[in-house]
Amino acid sequence: MNSKLKIFFKGIVDVSPLMIPVVPFGIIFGVLSIDLGLTPITTMAMSIIIFGGASQIIFLQLFSAGASSLVILSSVGAVNSRHMLYGVVLSDHMSDLKIFWKIIISYFLVDQAFAVSNSYLKKNDNKDRAFHVFGGGATCWIVWQTTTLIGIFLGSIIPEKLGLSFAVPLTFLALLVDDFRKLKNIIVIIVSGLIATLGYQIVPFKAYIIVAAASALFTAMILTKSKELKND
């Protein structure tokens, strides 16, 4: 078998266990989007064009709250800033690839694919090793589109009384589970949460997510700086 294809399949196999939590997340997105009054086509288009769970949920929340375009775009940009970190790590492994593959793989570079490919890439030096990211990302893409579609159908069936929108904070909480064990992360989490909650009504233009995230990241800078000084 062609080595690109082989590595691509290896990516599919490696990412599979991480797909389990994506299933409820995708369904919740679809249900919520329909609940908030978006059409099935717009909902599906979001999953295809944006292809990023956190970005899409933030988009829904701010859009339905009537936030301005600028606030929505900057909030989505802030959520996405973590992807730049992935790109930095992966760029060393992709320098030999043609620009076409760089574009394709970038589109599929989601959290789950990065998580499994990061360790694979460190251990392998095959020139086509970046196709592992493609395999993982494409798997995630199929799961995301399918579960969005299921959510769109369920959205009109699930009674509002169930309060399924509560699954949104729970999903993000679940993504932070590892960070609850680290004191610095806990401080950053509390700063962000408090500012967002208290600023929800006060901060103009629904920019509370941006304000909270910027303050919390600034806190992280101070916290990590003090550690750095001690090490020197």
Place this chain on the structure above:
Amino acid sequence: MIEWSLIIYCGLITFFSRFSMIALLKKEMFTDRIREVLSYVPSAIFPAIIFPAIFLNSAGSLELEDNPKIFATIIAMLIGIVSKNVIATIFSGLISYWFFIFVIFN
């Protein structure tokens, strides 16, 4: 049609956040220091979605008493810390939330 152009712009932002660093040649600008701070991005952003969704009611005002979401979140958080499992965290939170709204607070 505003929502369509917004979706496309959000898609472009998402794509370029992934593509920019892969395409960029100058990687030296990404020091260990910046990498370290960026690793805090999830902790800095996700709570800004989580906290208001739990502590605020649909009108946007604080709801600290008899709020089933707070109890359910505490349970989900404890399960999450112990199990380190994403699915267990989400479902323990949802099930305890339903228990509170349909059994206890009903």
